[in-house]
């Protein structure tokens with residue numbers, strides 16, 4: 001039961017918290033008679049509860065807004081860290097798309113992904129884009145550079161070249177151009193992609209070439 005009080009005369013009555021609309025205890029009949037209109041008693045406890053509810057709701061809204069802002073700032077911070085980490089390999093990608101060895105200006109995009117299972121990559125020829133997985137602290141580590149050049153050669157080569165002659169020639173020519181050397185020494189034989197990667201890796205190793213300094 002709650003106490004309902006008349007706002008005019010202050011007389012009170014007990015009535016259920018959720019009194020029916022036509023419950024006479026909720027109305028001050030004397031004041032109603034006197035004024036000619038129904039005078040409703042006010043349940044102060046209910047009003048207090050309602051305003052407490054409002055206050056709690058407002059506080060929760062503030063807390064939620066703060067949490068959202070903080071989450072956004074964390075995400076933005078992570079994005080900036082990621083952007084600056086990716087930048088060295090992105091710079092190489094931008095420069096190496098313009099190598100004369102390709103025979104044309106490449107337009108492919110680049111997605112860089114962190115991994116802990118070995119640097120690798122793939123070229124999506126139809127979508128004209130490259131994905132490079134990097135497992136080293138620097139995005140432009142030796143492994144990542146070799147992978148990037150390897151994949152760019154796929155983009156430059158004909159669709160059906162795979163790791164065939166055209167791809168190999170483009171790859172080696174581009175590596176030589178990047179390093180500013182006549183040619184890349186490759187062990188005799190047909191030269192699988194692994195042999196070529198190793199040859200390019202060896203040629204690049206320890207060389208802080210002008211192209212990416």
Ligand SMILES: [Zn+2]
Nearest residue numbers: 006009028031
């Ligand atoms: Zn009254």
Ligand SMILES: [Zn+2]
Nearest residue numbers: 150154163193
């Ligand atoms: Zn390949």
